[in-house]
Amino acid sequence: MEKNRSELKISAKGRRNGLFLLPFTIALALFLWYLIVWLGDLPSFILPTPDLVIARFLQILQDGSLLKHFGITLGEVLLGLGFGSVTAALLGYLLAKSKRLERLLAPYIVASQSVPVVAIAPLLIIWFGPGLLSKVLICALIVFFPILINTVVGVRAVPADLYDLMRSLKATRWQVFSQLEVPAAMPVLLGGLRIGATLSVIGAVVGEFVGSDRGLGFLINVGRGQYDVALVFVAVFSLVFMALMLYGLVVLLESRLLAWQQRPEDDE
Amino acid sequence: MSAADAAFLIVDRLSVSFPNGNGGLNVLDDISFSIQESEFVCLLGPSGSGKSTLLRILAGLLAYQHGEVILDRQRLDGPRSGVGIVFQKANLMPWRTVRENIQLPLDLNSGSQSISAETVEELIDLVGLSGFEDTLPRELSGGMAQRVAIARALVHDPGLLLLDEPFGALDALTRERMAGELLRIWHARQKTVFMVTHDIGEAVYLSDRVLAFSDRPAKISLDLKVDLPRPRELEMRYTPVFGEMALQLRNALRP
Numbered sequence: 001m002e003k004n005r006s007e008l009k010i011s012a013k014g015r016r017n018g019l020f021l022l023p024f025t026i027a028l029a030l031f032l033w034y035l036i037v038w039l040g041d042l043p044s045f046i047l048p049t050p051d052l053v054i055a056r057f058l059q060i061l062q063d064g065s066l067l068k069h070f071g072i073t074l075g076e077v078l079l080g081l082g083f084g085s086v087t088a089a090l091l092g093y094l095l096a097k098s099k100r101l102e103r104l105l106a107p108y109i110v111a112s113q114s115v116p117v118v119a120i121a122p123l124l125i126i127w128f129g130p131g132l133l134s135k136v137l138i139c140a141l142i143v144f145f146p147i148l149i150n151t152v153v154g155v156r157a158v159p160a161d162l163y164d165l166m167r168s169l170k171a172t173r174w175q176v177f178s179q180l181e182v183p184a185a186m187p188v189l190l191g192g193l194r195i196g197a198t199l200s201v202i203g204a205v206v207g208e209f210v211g212s213d214r215g216l217g218f219l220i221n222v223g224r225g226q227y228d229v230a231l232v233f234v235a236v237f238s239l240v241f242m243a244l245m246l247y248g249l250v251v252l253l254e255s256r257l258l259a260w261q262q263r264p265e266d267d268e
Numbered sequence: 269m270s271a272a273d274a275a276f277l278i279v280d281r282l283s284v285s286f287p288n289g290n291g292g293l294n295v296l297d298d299i300s301f302s303i304q305e306s307e308f309v310c311l312l313g314p315s316g317s318g319k320s321t322l323l324r325i326l327a328g329l330l331a332y333q334h335g336e337v338i339l340d341r342q343r344l345d346g347p348r349s350g351v352g353i354v355f356q357k358a359n360l361m362p363w364r365t366v367r368e369n370i371q372l373p374l375d376l377n378s379g380s381q382s383i384s385a386e387t388v389e390e391l392i393d394l395v396g397l398s399g400f401e402d403t404l405p406r407e408l409s410g411g412m413a414q415r416v417a418i419a420r421a422l423v424h425d426p427g428l429l430l431l432d433e434p435f436g437a438l439d440a441l442t443r444e445r446m447a448g449e450l451l452r453i454w455h456a457r458q459k460t461v462f463m464v465t466h467d468i469g470e471a472v473y474l475s476d477r478v479l480a481f482s483d484r485p486a487k488i489s490l491d492l493k494v495d496l497p498r499p500r501e502l503e504m505r506y507t508p509v510f511g512e513m514a515l516q517l518r519n520a521l522r523p
Contacts, residue, residue: 161359168327168347171376179376183363260363260404 045227056230057237070238073204073215076132077242080139081200085193088144092151093181102152109148117142118206125211135212139203143196150192154185187261190254197246201239216242275302276460277326277428282335284321285485294485295321299335301479301488305427308454308461310471312517313481319464322486323432326462327353340427349377352421352459354434358413360405366416367392367401373424388423394453395419411442418450422457431463435470443467444502447474451500468514468521472496473505478513480520490520 030050036042037049044052060066095102121138128134158181166176208217216235223231255262282299285292295318303309313319324330325337328347337344339351352373360369371388392398395415405413414434421429434450435443447470454461465471471478472494480490492513496504504510 159359161355161357162361164329165353165355165359166376167329168351168353169373169376170347170349175376179372180361183361260406 045229048230048233053230053233053237056228057234060231060234066234066238069214069216069219069235070242073201073208073217073239074242076135076204076207076215077139077200077246079132079136080203081143081196081246083136084140084143084200085147085196087140088147088192089151089189092148093155095148096152096155109145113145117203118210121206121210125207130211130213135204135207135215138207139200142199142203142206146195146199147189147192150188150195151185154188155181157188158184187254187258190250190257193253194247194250197250198243201243201246205239274304276305276307276340277303277462278336278338279322279326280336280338282322282325282332282337284318284325284330284332284334297485297487299486299488301491303460303462303477306458306460307476308474309463309477309479310475311462311464311479311481312466312468312471312521313464313486314483314521315466317481317484318486319466319481320432323430323462323464326428327351327430349424350427352424352426352429354414354417354421354429354431356433356436358405358410358417360408360413360416360420362405365402365404366397366408369405369416370419370423372420377424391419391423394456396449409442410438411446414438414446415449418453422453422459427460429459429461431461433464433466436466443470448502450474455499468517469505469510471517472510472513473500478517480517482521490517492517492520 033050037047040047048056057066091105095105117138120141121134124134124137128137162180162184163176166180171179204215205217205220208215209221212218216238219235220232223229223235279302280300282296283294284296285294287293299322311319311322321330325332326339326344328344328351331345339348361372364372367388370391374388392401395418397412397415397419400408400412405416408416414437417434431450435446438446451474463471463474475494478490478492478494479488480492481487482489494513496509
């Protein structure tokens with residue numbers, strides 16, 4: 001127990017050191033970037049220097065187009081993540097509670113996972129049009145599986161003894177769900193949401209690649225077509241930023257909902 | 269039979285068998301006994317002898333087909349709100365604080381609002397957890413967690429307290445201290461207590477009566493009245509009378 005705590009302390013300190021080192025690693029990466037461009041004598045339509053990327057970034061930030069495309073992709077990502085995780089959590093709960101349903105559906109669910117989303121994205125675009133709906137569905141599809149699995153695992157892991165306790169206290173079905181199953185499965189469920197949040201960004205880009213006239217994925221397509229590699233870089237970094245932001249939000253949610261799991265040292 | 273009719277808990281010719289490959293495994297074989305109100309009764313038995321099965325039936329968690337269980341003049345056919353249970357593990361919800369865990373039975377049963385916040389505070393005091401009300405279970409020792417479990421079992425003021433080897437997971441010294449605490453709580457609350465244990469000394473020290481189970485299929489091989497004065501003192505555990513009773517029980521457990 002004590003050992004565990006001191007280990008945790010070290011890792012917390014390590015994390016802080018990592019953040020402290022971040023400016024240096026960024027500076028090093030930029031330096032290497034410049035070095036590659038200079039040594040390879042690369043033209044800007046192959047690899048632009050960081051300052052060209054920043055200039056391009058400021059330019060489309062000022063004319064408002066970056067924010068527009070960022071907002072569109074973020075909307076697709078959030079709607080897809082919300083829709084996908086709610087349906088996955090619901091189905092996951094039913095699967096966790098019913099062995100028969102699991103035997104019935106498991107083969108289809110596993111089979112659906114062997115088909116890459118990229119392969120069925122064109123179909124969804126054909127069926128649901130090049131607008132928002134098809135992108136949301138692609139995001140939801142990619143998010144679905146990890147959240148489904150984590151819900152099943154989380155609900156199955158609720159201790160049988162606690163079910164006995166609830167039953168002996170004559171808890172209703174709803175009380176067992178809300179007072180026991182939801183809080184007990186929450187840590188694993190949020191773990192699934194962490195994975196889902198970043199996957200959802202990938203889903204939106206895949207959808208925009210296949211067919212769209214807006215969004216960051218579309219921007220990458222445009223940049224590639226016009227040999228505007230700086231624009232591609234701006235869009236890619238925007239996607240990275242979006243994924244980090246979503247991941248951070250889930251971590252924040254975890255620290256709120258799972259405060260009971262944390263060690264006092266981590267609270268500060 | 270008139271004395272037994274008035275008993276608080278009556279178990280009458282109860283038999284239980286679990287289905288398995290060859291015809292079924294007899295766990296309880298024609299068990300009959302009764303417990304008076306505010307009596308403290310321990311059930312002793314070798315592990316795997318069906319003690320916990322009997323306790324689960326009394327808790328209403330396990331259905332039975334053969335025989336009769338009558339609690340407070342009514343046939344038992346499911347969990348009752350007049351019963352409090354302490355399991356072998358404390359079974360606390362890790363996301364609830366000590367106070368919230370103790371209040372769980374009240375939260376689940378909106379009909380029990382007659383029990384005030386003061387009652388909860390009194391109970392926290394009684395089990396010796398004052399100052400730990402807002403502590404989370406992960407910060408509690410095994411003994412403290414089991415105190416929370418006892419308080420939780422008592423909070424809705426049940427007539428019958430069932431304990432399933434409640435101190436089984438504790439070290440010997442903590443175990444002895446918790447037994448003393450349980451007696452103190454019992455004196456303060458005067459509940460009918462039915463406790464399952466495999467510790468002979470603990471059973472004699474705590475009980476008015478000790479029932480001994482034989483090996484499976486379980487029968488009651490001895491129903492021993494413990495004639496020690498109350499309140500019990502720790503020193504009593506080392507008297508010849510105590511030793512004699514322990515030996516008698518030890519022999520009854522031998523198959």
